[in-house]
Amino acid sequence: MSVIATVTEKNTASLEGKAQMDKSSAFDMQSHADMKAYETIGKPFVKNSKMSARNVNVFYGEKQAILDVSLDIGRNEVLAMIGPSGCGKSTFLRTLNRMNDIIPICEVRGEITLDGEDIYESDQDTVMLRARVGMVFQKPNPFPKSIYENVAYGPRIHGLAHSTAEMDEIVESSLRRAGLFEEVKDQLDKPGTGLSGGQQQRLCIARAIAVSPEVILMDEPCSALDPIATARIEELIDELKENYTIAIVTHSMQQAARVSQRTAYFHLGKLIEVGDTKEIFTMPRHQLTENYITGRFG
Amino acid sequence: MNSMNESSRSSTTIAIQASLKKRYARERRFQWYGRIAVLTGFVFLFILLADIVVKGTPAFTQHFIKLDIDFNAQEMGVGQTPSTGELAAADYSAVVKSSLREMFPDAKGRSEKKALYRLISIRAEYTLRDMVLENPALIGTRAEVWLLAHSEAGSYLKGQVDPATPESDRRVKDMQIAWLDTLAQAGRTESRFNTTFFLSGDSREPELAGIKAALYGSFYTLLVTFCLAFPIGVMAAIYLEEFAPRNRLTDLIEININNLAAVPSIVFGLLGLAVFINFFELPRSAPLVGGIVLSLMTLPTIIITSRAAIQAVSPSIHEAALGVGASKLQTVFHHVLPVAMPGVLTGSIIGMAQALGETAPLLMIGMVAFIMDVPAGVTDPSTVLPVQIYLWADSPERGFTEKTSAAIMVLMAFLILMNGLAVYLRKRFELK
Numbered sequence: 001m002s003v004i005a006t007v008t009e010k011n012t013a014s015l016e017g018k019a020q021m022d023k024s025s026a027f028d029m030q031s032h033a034d035m036k037a038y039e040t041i042g043k044p045f046v047k048n049s050k051m052s053a054r055n056v057n058v059f060y061g062e063k064q065a066i067l068d069v070s071l072d073i074g075r076n077e078v079l080a081m082i083g084p085s086g087c088g089k090s091t092f093l094r095t096l097n098r099m100n101d102i103i104p105i106c107e108v109r110g111e112i113t114l115d116g117e118d119i120y121e122s123d124q125d126t127v128m129l130r131a132r133v134g135m136v137f138q139k140p141n142p143f144p145k146s147i148y149e150n151v152a153y154g155p156r157i158h159g160l161a162h163s164t165a166e167m168d169e170i171v172e173s174s175l176r177r178a179g180l181f182e183e184v185k186d187q188l189d190k191p192g193t194g195l196s197g198g199q200q201q202r203l204c205i206a207r208a209i210a211v212s213p214e215v216i217l218m219d220e221p222c223s224a225l226d227p228i229a230t231a232r233i234e235e236l237i238d239e240l241k242e243n244y245t246i247a248i249v250t251h252s253m254q255q256a257a258r259v260s261q262r263t264a265y266f267h268l269g270k271l272i273e274v275g276d277t278k279e280i281f282t283m284p285r286h287q288l289t290e291n292y293i294t295g296r297f298g
Numbered sequence: 299m300n301s302m303n304e305s306s307r308s309s310t311t312i313a314i315q316a317s318l319k320k321r322y323a324r325e326r327r328f329q330w331y332g333r334i335a336v337l338t339g340f341v342f343l344f345i346l347l348a349d350i351v352v353k354g355t356p357a358f359t360q361h362f363i364k365l366d367i368d369f370n371a372q373e374m375g376v377g378q379t380p381s382t383g384e385l386a387a388a389d390y391s392a393v394v395k396s397s398l399r400e401m402f403p404d405a406k407g408r409s410e411k412k413a414l415y416r417l418i419s420i421r422a423e424y425t426l427r428d429m430v431l432e433n434p435a436l437i438g439t440r441a442e443v444w445l446l447a448h449s450e451a452g453s454y455l456k457g458q459v460d461p462a463t464p465e466s467d468r469r470v471k472d473m474q475i476a477w478l479d480t481l482a483q484a485g486r487t488e489s490r491f492n493t494t495f496f497l498s499g500d501s502r503e504p505e506l507a508g509i510k511a512a513l514y515g516s517f518y519t520l521l522v523t524f525c526l527a528f529p530i531g532v533m534a535a536i537y538l539e540e541f542a543p544r545n546r547l548t549d550l551i552e553i554n555i556n557n558l559a560a561v562p563s564i565v566f567g568l569l570g571l572a573v574f575i576n577f578f579e580l581p582r583s584a585p586l587v588g589g590i591v592l593s594l595m596t597l598p599t600i601i602i603t604s605r606a607a608i609q610a611v612s613p614s615i616h617e618a619a620l621g622v623g624a625s626k627l628q629t630v631f632h633h634v635l636p637v638a639m640p641g642v643l644t645g646s647i648i649g650m651a652q653a654l655g656e657t658a659p660l661l662m663i664g665m666v667a668f669i670m671d672v673p674a675g676v677t678d679p680s681t682v683l684p685v686q687i688y689l690w691a692d693s694p695e696r697g698f699t700e701k702t703s704a705a706i707m708v709l710m711a712f713l714i715l716m717n718g719l720a721v722y723l724r725k726r727f728e729l730k
Binding site: 097099102104126127128129130131134135136137139141142143144153154157158204207208210211 | 543544612614615616617618619620621622623624625628632633636637
């Protein structure tokens with residue numbers, strides 16, 4: 001089973017949770033009980049963390065998708081999360097801005113903080129949280145509206161622009177930072193859905209950064225794109241990390257190696273190993289990590 | 299390629315070829331079944347439409363008869379210089395009758411005279427009155443006036459009566475036929491477009507009956523229905539689809555909505571009678587109650603179709619909106635609903651079209667009354683188009699048969715219009 005080649009992995013986290021259970025028999029490396037007791041290898045914690053997760057467990061009904069994961073995301077760093085399909089990396093990503101809330105059967109236990117504040121506190125507002133922690137999805141999903149409206153929507157609902165000129169400026173700078181402005185400046189009133197896949201994804205990134213988030217979560221942002229579009233997005237991620245903290249889920253090992261400073265390897269809902277990207281790819285300490293990054297899986 | 303491989307390949311080819319014929323034959327047969335089914339449907343639709351059109355078209359014309367009216371003051375029972383009040387109350391039928399007698403002196407007996415008078419509609423009196431009231435100088439003069447023919451005379455003039463049938467089997471008698479032929483030969487008959495049909499309410503006289511009152515009644519009823527059913531239905535659908543927790547209660551609600559959609563419409567009429575008229579004492583026969591009852595009937599349709607439309611909106615749009623920090627309400631109203639709108643509108647308009655054609659529940663709340671006046675509001679007694687059709691279909695007069703079909707044509711025109719609107723709106727919203 002070639003995991004690396006899997007591009008069409010199901011986006012929905014519930015399916016991922018399901019797949020995790022279905023596949024557990026395929027991996028006979030360790031039993032489930034062993035997994036629970038397993039301690040993450042490497043350096044899950046950093047000094048100056050933007051977001052940190054402590055003992056996070058995620059359940060879809062009866063099934064557990066994330067087992068006791070503790071992980072920090074450092075300020076202005078790019079953290080890559082890799083692992084085979086159904087390992088829970090997308091699920092974990094989605095807990096970071098409470099995107100899992102929209103799945104009724106999903107339950108998150110443990111503590112996740114953003115700048116020291118628990119985002120699962122009952123008085124924590126999800127609207128506020130998602131404005132601070134933006135998200136780019138696997139499949140480009142621009143609104144069926146004009147390019148301008150796609151970018152302007154977030155600032156508008158949050159009341160970030162006080163005049164049309166200000167809004168124009170936000171739209172332009174967001175599109176510029178997403179590296180899309182030059183391509184679309186003459187067709188801002190055309191529907192965003194009419195762009196090519198790579199352009200759509202950059203539009204989605206522009207939309208996400210238009211509300212000036214502090215953290216951007218990216219769920220396999222390039223899995224639906226061709227290599228050229230992928231290269232553009234990767235360049236963009238590199239530029240964005242100056243201003244934002246980025247967590248990216250990816251199936252491409254090369255991509256993780258190229259864009260990230262730290263890499264976390266997930267397996268069957270467990271965080272197996274985490275560390276500096278260079279070390280993970282050159283000297284993986286855990287057998288599972290090594291198997292995965294050398295493509296020796298299944 | 300060795301020979302064994304080749305032989306096994308050719309045997310596969312033979313097997314496939316053998317089955318291929320069968321497979322294609324099956325496909326062709328299935329296609330023919332489909333064509334026959336579609337054709338059958340079309341044939342029946344065509345027969346139905348043709349029947350209605352053939353029967354209804356004559357209703358759009360009306361015959362007029364030209365008479366020489368002698369505005370004789372004495373005959374009208376007024377003085378030489380009558381006041382307006384006197385003129386309004388004058389006996390205009392007398393001058394019509396004398397004019398007819400003058401023209402056909404062969405009508406001798408009482409029943410023959412009566413038959414003669416029946417050539418002209420009772421509308422003639424009012425036509426003449428209006429003429430005289432407008433121009434009192436007509437008194438004492440002679441004028442040629444076109445007067446509306448009686449529906450029976452009209453049906454002969456339209457060629458709907460076959461003179462070859464035995465006299466006892468038809469309403470238009472031999473003498474009348476002779477008179478009408480004489481009039482026609484003298485160029486004293488004329489066929490005109492039937493404006494009465496669109497400009498007046500119901501009447502006992504077929505030639506005077508129109509659909510205006512029913513059209514207005516239908517309009518007010520649908521207005522009430524739309525104002526109630528559309529917002530309530532769409533809101534309910536949004537709530538159930540986007541906000542309601544998935545639990546037993548919402549399951550129960552869903553099952554009940556689905557069941558409600560299958561409840562016979564007359565039951566809603568009974569409910570309207572018991573609740574709105576008897577308990578809340580809302581006016582009987584009024585579009586208000588009719589509209590409420592019909593909105594209850596169309597609500598399930600609107601809710602079900604709207605829910606389906608909302609459900610069909612891609613979850614990625616949800617995620618996108620939530621991802622930039624839109625609240626649930628903003629997500630629904632800014633993104634989900636606009637995308638779902640074509641479906642919601644189509645469902646609503648189809649629901650409204652259902653309501654437009656509904657008769658049974660309205661019978662229960664008294665909208666089947668004989669109403670001549672055009673309703674001025676939602677609380678005035680009125681009837682609606684399908685009920686008017688039902689009433690006319692029930693009438694024994696020959697003249698109402700064509701009216702029935704004509705009213706059906708009008709109703710169907712509105713239904714086609716509404717469905718066309720649904721298609722148009724869907725296309726428009728889809729383009730955006």
